[in-house]
Amino acid sequence: MNKNLSWKVIVTVAATLFFVVGIFGIPDSFSWQGVVSSLQKQIHLGLDLKGGTHLILQVKVNDAVNVDSDSAVETIKQGLRDRKVNYASVTKPDPTNSPEKIVIQGVSPNASSDVRSLVSDALPEYDASSGVDNSWTVAMKPQALKELKDRAVQQAIETIRNRIDSLGVSEPTVQEHGLGAYQILVELPDVNDPARVKEVMQSTAMLQVRQSFGGPYSSEQDALQQHGGVLPPDTVILQGRSIGTGGGSGEAWYLVSRVSAISGRDLRSADVSRSSDTGQPTVNFSLTGEGGQKFYNFTSQHVNDSLAVVLDNKVQEVANIEEPIRDQCEIKGNFSQEEAKDLALVLRSGALPAGINYLEERTVGPSLGADSIRHGVEATIVGMIAVLIFMLVYYRGAGVNADIALILNLIILLGSMGYLKGVLTLPGIAGVILTVGMGVDSNVLIFERIREELRNGKTPPSAVAQGFSHAWTAIFDTHVTTILSAAILFVFGTGPVKGFATTLTLGLLANLFTAVFVSRIIFDWVLSRKQRGEALSI
């Protein structure tokens, strides 16, 4: 065996070992258990094989825009009052579809410079343009609007990731989905009952503490009537639990101030504890230094008044302010232990900048996943054995050559999946099977050409050389075109289809190595051991 050939053999054997390590990793022990668990750690299974939930969420970015434009409305009103400009109204004509547009009505023409200076000084992200009938349209600049929406999505991703981590889900995926659609993809392995996780993810958790003026009332009309049919300035009626009526769990209405003394940003932490008198689960939250100061100021000014803890615009708790409070507050709420834990978790992770809707939900239970793995492996084994046997029968000695190349192909394919941390999905297993079928085509091309050359009277070494060199361009062509197809599938496909594109591509690339390089080495080795003129078994 000449030196060149020995080097090639060494390279091949080294490559094989390298990829075997890619498949199995380095097991702690060489027992069956050790090897299997090492294999499981190396090969990442997709949700359709492991079991788990896949969710697509839509971030309602217009909510976030509305928050910004609401505060812009207040700024405009204050600014116009300061500049002593009269106006009829400042409203948002279409908060649902165009939350970034504000219309000022009834401004006299000689106040235009005031309006313009107000907007450019106090609202740099907005543009003002005058309209008909003494009206002005103040709208957010398109660039600023886009940035705000993108920021809302990024913040939502952070918050959701925090919440999922706190719930204890292992190896979740939270990332942006699609292009410019403000969607988030969430994958939760091993969670096949996503109800609680979805609740926790979706809760906006907007916490506020406001002054309470009256309640509980039995209905909105009742609340209004008690105050002479007109809401006092800067107040609003909110729904809430019925508190203080002997622990009943009905619904009631409260009159609270519109502005809140502290908000979620002032929260330092929140956790679960038990109420000292009832023994029920409660949620305690504590405030930051700055928040604590604000709260202290508020409570000192309102001793003997009531405060209301408002969560997501619903009154959760009403309490009397007996003395100034600096930094702790307790929410009792008829919570179960689990509800209290979830509320504390959600408060800790911060509020969602905008609401979310679920657009797609797919769950695969682990029993179905295990089933799919079994089917996939069965089909692969049957397919491989059929092809291996056929090659042996049809090409005899050369069939052994093809079979070795095929097995090596599989090892390289699975090994690369291990190293690249590729995700194996059920269509991915189908891709492995397809690689076997399409890969062996290369061997067929080469062997048919070798047979043709032998028929034309060439010697075995020459026939082998001709076979390989002539078949190469066809092999290259067919592989490139199929890999291009797979690339398109990878770009446009979702998870399982991406898995298929991955295994097909890796398998075909591996095949270029095994069907040409390795197969050639085996032929050369066989030829080197033959006498002159001895026939080649093909």
Next chain:
Amino acid sequence: MEFFHNPNIDFLGKKWYFIAFSLIFSISGLLSIFFWHGIPLGIDFRGGTVVQVKFASTPNDKEIRAAMDRAGLHDAKIQPLEPATSNEELIDLPIQETNEQALDRGKNIIISALQSNVPAGKQDLNNASALALQNYLLDKDPLHAGTNAKELYTAQAQAIVDYRDKVKDGLLSSLDELKGTVEPAVAASLPDGFFLSNFHVASVSIVGPQVGKQLKGQAVRAVLYSLLGMLIYLAFRFEWIYGVAAVVTVFHDTLITVGAFSLTNKDISLTVIAAILTLVGYSNNDTIVVFDRIRENLKLMRREKLSEIVNRSINQTLSRTVLTAGLTFLTVLALYLFGGEVLNGFSFALVIGILIGTYSSIAIAAPILVAYQDWRSQNGKTPGMSVAKAGKQSPEKTKV
């Protein structure tokens, strides 16, 4: 061993048989698409809710439908799954029950409709996740674990779930079955918080209208880009007529495959589209091999009739074509027979596609070339395809 030793079959002479064969399948497919089953779209594209449920005993379709009707779901499609012994059913709700304000409403109604006599405050152990079990055990703390409580209970919860799903196929019939899998104290603490229903939800797919539209768009773009890429590649390597012949062939293959789905009323999902794109690539490969040989022979056999040249080319590549098709078909058949329900549509598309794709390179692509040529010579234009262009490729071309 050799199948084809110097074959000499007159393929082009048989072209009317081929055309008849293709027409029968294309037309029956088209008829089914327009008048019978239409194009059966899977949930990926039409949106909706599909819940796969495994029952403890043989399910009664009528009872299930009655339960759905009672719950207000009148358009539910109930379909038993193969094999019948697995006791699995698919419950399929149309898009009307699936809106993005409450995406999982349909699924929740199905689950509560199937549960009967739910004890208050208890979770269903047959459908609980390891996370829920783990949290329950952490709260209850039956083993009075200290600092390693989290690891201990995570392992116990996982053991319960693994036993239920991998050994018992997802359904436990009594809590006694857990003896031996977990600590006795853990098993004893379960009845307080869990009950056992008689069904296990194997999988859930809910696709809202927005995502359905997005996926449809993605599938269409993938198909268009593939076809475009093919056309450009072939125009680059050969002449434009070869490109046209190949595109017509691909349309033929896709039509017959989609027709087969329509005739058998199988759903077309995203993975089926992936299979169709794969077989487009495969059929393309096949067609290129034949075209390559035709072009080579055009240079060598300048004085022969075109139909003779094409016939000879097909015969020369026959061995390789049949072997490749046969081997790929073997593997795809293994997938169809052993690959399971989930991959059924995907493997069906590949089985049909490989057969039709191979057939069409011989029966459709080649005759189109000849027909175009005959049409050109009948109209008095210069006969013979542009040998000059064929000659511009390197002389040492692959003989396959």
